[in-house]
Amino acid sequence: MDAFLAFFTIFTHLELLLLVGLGTFAGVYVGAIPGLSVTMAVSILISFTFSWDVLPAISLMIGIYMGGVYGGSRTAILLNIPGAPSAIATALDGYPMAQRGEAGEAIGTTTVMSFFGGLIGIGVLALLAPFVSDFALKFQPRDYMLLAVLGILLVGSLSSGSLIKGIFAGAFGIAIGAVGMDPLTFTERFTFDIPLMRGGINFIAVMIGMFGVSEALMQLHHVNKDAVRQQINRIVPSFGTIKKYLPLSLQTSSLGVIIGALPGTGGDIAALMAYDHAKRVTKNPERPFGEGAMEGLVAPETANNAAVGGAFIPMMTLGIPGDAVTAIMIGALFIHGLNPGPMLMIEKPDMFWFIVGALVCANFFMLLFGLTGIKLFTKIVEMPRAVLIPLILLLSIVGAYAVNNSITDVYWMLGFGVIGYMMRHYGYPLGPVILGVILSRLLDDNWRRAIISEREDLGRFFHGIFTSPLSLVLFMAVVLIFVSQTPLWTKFRKKESS
Amino acid sequence: MKKFVIGAVSALSLMTSAAIAQDYPTKEIQGIIQWGAGGSTDTVMRAVTPHAEDVLGGTVVMQNMTGGVGAIALNHVANEDADGYKLLMGAENPLLYKVMGLGDKDYSDFVPINILARGTAILVANNDAPFDDYAGMMAYIAENPGELRIGSTGPGGLPSVVTAMIETVEGELDVISIPYDGDGPALTALQGGAIDVMPAVLGASIEAIKAGNMKPLAIMDTTANEYLPGVPAVTDFNEGFATYLPWGPFFGVFVKQGTDEAIVSKLQGAYAEAATNQDFVDLMASRGFTLMNISGDEAQSFLTKWQQGTSWLLQDAGLTKASPEEFGIARPGE
Amino acid sequence: MNHEHVHDESHEGHADAQPGGLASERRPGELAFTIVLVAFSGFLLWEAYGISGFEALSGPGAIPMATTFVMLVSAVILLFKAARLKLTADETFMVDITPPLVLVLAAFLVVYGLLLKPLGFLPTSALFLVASIKILARRSWGFTITVGLGSLLLIYLIFRIVFSVLIPAGIIPEAEIIQFFRNLFAGGA
Structure with missing residues (x-):
């Protein structure tokens, strides 16, 4: 029980408390700027905090992580440019709200819901970590593949225009994700014998191009139109509002924790799945999805922040990273002389409770920084477009470059910007492209692992699905969602041919 | 007159090169890490470099550049100026690029600054596997052909070399080889039962072994390991392995061939001192790595020997795309 | 019609x-x-x-x-x-699809891509920002240059100093300049 007291360490040491606060504050901005990622920031912090003690170093990293996951929503809402992949779904309904002048309300709700999701994630980490990690380990390649298929079916809810255009966009995304040297067999795919293409196309560059550059070019159509005035008197959502979304956010938070705890999937997939879930269970949204539905904000934001706590679960219990950021944190713990692994919980349980405490603390700071300074942020969208557009373009360029220090990525980013611009004009949704890129490796690698495990025998493959309860549940979900989309599909077809 | 000019020019160039080395570094040095953030190479480099910075009196900005089994990073540094401001921080993989058809450059285009440490391979198995040691595994494979699932990390990776070694010594193995993109994900899959056996580097599995989350079958070495006493060496089961052992992956820092010698020796001095730092030594020990800290001719001959042995092992196992002969890599002992 | x-x-x-x-x-x-x-x-x-x-x-x-x-x-x-x-x-x-402004900005981006490596990040970005703000906003040169260079400085500080992103230096030896300031501070401390 003594170990549990470490939970309070963070609250009783002013220096640590300030570091978490500083980290969270910085994280919000890191997350908001496309191209600056939490992964990058935490890597840099390893060198920066090298000579520090382990507790202050971890405090700062946890702050950045929490703040960064949340920060991605800012630019998604205000500029339609997700600051991080986990905020893609947030743009879908957040940006339409900003266009109605409700950016303040959108950000306020997002903040409170992120806080809520974050708390659920931490709660599960604190109370159920061993169970969840046992469950996460049970996922076989077959199950990851089914999860990817489930993800791909989200194309349906991400493309509210023409479903066929959405399917094209999704398949295009999967193909983009396959470019480069296949990491399993080192076969070159879509590289056209160009050595630079062996490394593949960086998907952050695709995202920045598709959303950032194409949005900037789109805005050129009405440079001289006045920016939408934002009302910022209603920021904190009322208690009634929170209560109304409580059931939904509990569901999407749980989804977020699990997806976050699975090694190999993270907040980006969690947020998209949560959006889809919200669309499915919300019978009568006040506004249709895609036009500023609150549920469309609540779901992805609770899920991606809940995924943070989830990602720590396999890290703390098994020494297995739940995502890229926790992978770096494991490295950091090593460098600071700890041995993250299954023994850490047994030998140093106080470390576990300290991290839980720091996460809780970072979560409160996120709420604080999220609800203040909104005025400053909304000023960005009220800037004259003639200045805003060149700045977005330059930030997109620097962001794409910064990901891998590569000018090639800048060219990719610009190329995808132009493609995205044309796609928007002709009614192709861009979300499915990014969804495809995110899921490409998950689907491809795990399909191949699964079928190799069964010695290329499809019969054995399906036998495996029907004899494993987990696979069976996932398979049923795939079938159910697919079938539920079929009448929708006919409806779309009718709409298109009319 | 001509002689004087030549003399003056060479004196000048000598002077400037000495001056360059003296001032070095006048700006940030960039360290390109071949592998992703959080991996073994990343951890080793980020742990040693700050100590080298102190000796150098400069800043080394480290960046991860992944892709193409590290070839993207290697080619990136090889295409930059040999001015000593770009370091390549890598592992053993580039020595196999040529025979695996992954690129036409390897460490022969670079000067080793320091080969920091070497890892030891170990065979680990899922706790539910129906055998407890190497001999049991071989018996199981013989009785159940085509059933055992062994993890791999693609051609040329550590598991493929270990598997090639076993096949050379024991003869063809009828197993299923399941590819993962790194030993981290593969060891996770091992614990979840997606694969039965994994040849891994000791450091990546040592904590899970100590916690009883996976069981060790044999250390791929000629003697038991001090960090994991009680686990038998593979040569205890079959003497034939002695020919190929000790063998293991390694981590090293490199600069492009043609870098000013004074700069090279300054960097070598810095890393050599950094590698003796107690924190770093402890970190290497806790991860089960054998500290090497070698440079110059010693490092060069280590690289040559490693490349010869491993290339020909893979060649004889039929895993290469091109014969080592084509690149002038001699068969070991020739 | x-x-x-x-x-x-x-x-x-x-x-x-x-x-x-x-x-x-x-x-x-x-x-x-x-x-x-x-x-x-x-x-x-x-x-x-x-x-x-x-x-x-x-x-x-x-x-x-x-x-x-x-x-x-x-x-x-x-x-x-x-x-x-x-x-x-x-x-x-x-x-409706490619109005002149879009074509002009797209051309700017292509030129940016071509100049980035030889000229370096700072001069290329300064040219880009000043030229595009001038064309879009049609305000005085004073406004254009202040806003353009000011925001460039901010972006540079965030990416280059805080995040150590080594952007193409080109014709300005900015890495040496930064080192100079570092030494200055290190000497003063």
Whole structure:
């Protein structure tokens, strides 16, 4: 029980408390700027905090992580440019709200819901970590593949225009994700014998191009139109509002924790799945999805922040990273002389409770920084477009470059910007492209692992699905969602041919 | 007159090169890490470099550049100026690029600054596997052909070399080889039962072994390991392995061939001192790595020997795309 | 035909969930775009077949072939749909799809890409920001240069100093300058 007291360490040491606060504050901005990622920031912090003690170093990293996951929503809402992949779904309904002048309300709700999701994630980490990690380990390649298929079916809810255009966009995304040297067999795919293409196309560059550059070019159509005035008197959502979304956010938070705890999937997939879930269970949204539905904000934001706590679960219990950021944190713990692994919980349980405490603390700071300074942020969208557009373009360029220090990525980013611009004009949704890129490796690698495990025998493959309860549940979900989309599909077809 | 000019020019160039080395570094040095953030190479480099910075009196900005089994990073540094401001921080993989058809450059285009440490391979198995040691595994494979699932990390990776070694010594193995993109994900899959056996580097599995989350079958070495006493060496089961052992992956820092010698020796001095730092030594020990800290001719001959042995092992196992002969890599002992 | 052009934004798509395009008519250039998609998908399918053919279900080319096949089929369907629609009468390509401003900015971006390596990040970005703000805002040079360089400095500080992103230096030895200041501070401390 003594170990549990470490939970309070963070609250009783002013220096640590300030570091978490500083980290969270910085994280919000890191997350908001496309191209600056939490992964990058935490890597840099390893060198920066090298000579520090382990507790202050971890405090700062946890702050950045929490703040960064949340920060991605800012630019998604205000500029339609997700600051991080986990905020893609947030743009879908957040940006339409900003266009109605409700950016303040959108950000306020997002903040409170992120806080809520974050708390659920931490709660599960604190109370159920061993169970969840046992469950996460049970996922076989077959199950990851089914999860990817489930993800791909989200194309349906991400493309509210023409479903066929959405399917094209999704398949295009999967193909983009396959470019480069296949990491399993080192076969070159879509590289056209160009050595630079062996490394593949960086998907952050695709995202920045598709959303950032194409949005900037789109805005050129009405440079001289006045920016939408934002009302910022209603920021904190009322208690009634929170209560109304409580059931939904509990569901999407749980989804977020699990997806976050699975090694190999993270907040980006969690947020998209949560959006889809919200669309499915919300019978009568006040506004249709895609036009500023609150549920469309609540779901992805609770899920991606809940995924943070989830990602720590396999890290703390098994020494297995739940995502890229926790992978770096494991490295950091090593460098600071700890041995993250299954023994850490047994030998140093106080470390576990300290991290839980720091996460809780970072979560409160996120709420604080999220609800203040909104005025400053909304000023960005009220800037004259003639200045805003060149700045977005330059930030997109620097962001794409910064990901891998590569000018090639800048060219990719610009190329995808132009493609995205044309796609928007002709009614192709861009979300499915990014969804495809995110899921490409998950689907491809795990399909191949699964079928190799069964010695290329499809019969054995399906036998495996029907004899494993987990696979069976996932398979049923795939079938159910697919079938539920079929009448929708006919409806779309009718709409298109009319 | 001509002689004087030549003399003056060479004196000048000598002077400037000495001056360059003296001032070095006048700006940030960039360290390109071949592998992703959080991996073994990343951890080793980020742990040693700050100590080298102190000796150098400069800043080394480290960046991860992944892709193409590290070839993207290697080619990136090889295409930059040999001015000593770009370091390549890598592992053993580039020595196999040529025979695996992954690129036409390897460490022969670079000067080793320091080969920091070497890892030891170990065979680990899922706790539910129906055998407890190497001999049991071989018996199981013989009785159940085509059933055992062994993890791999693609051609040329550590598991493929270990598997090639076993096949050379024991003869063809009828197993299923399941590819993962790194030993981290593969060891996770091992614990979840997606694969039965994994040849891994000791450091990546040592904590899970100590916690009883996976069981060790044999250390791929000629003697038991001090960090994991009680686990038998593979040569205890079959003497034939002695020919190929000790063998293991390694981590090293490199600069492009043609870098000013004074700069090279300054960097070598810095890393050599950094590698003796107690924190770093402890970190290497806790991860089960054998500290090497070698440079110059010693490092060069280590690289040559490693490349010869491993290339020909893979060649004889039929895993290469091109014969080592084509690149002038001699068969070991020739 | 009504020649007075009324710009209708609904075709452009406000957010990703409300993509642009017209439901019942074809926008200018849409047919050509769809043809390009069909050709591109076909080419990729051919490339995907070349990866590993029908060698094995687990081949590295299996998923690429499946996805490019889906791309090709959906692109062909979209081509038929687009071909059946009537071209809209009140839009033209040069006004509604690629108006002059878009072309100019796109050209700026291409020039930026070409100059980035030889000239370096700071001069290229300064030129880009000043030129595009001047063209878009049509304000005084004083305003343009202050806003352009000011925001560039901010971006530079964040990425270069805080995040140590080593941007192409080009003609300005900015790394040496930074080191100079570092030494200055280190000396002073």
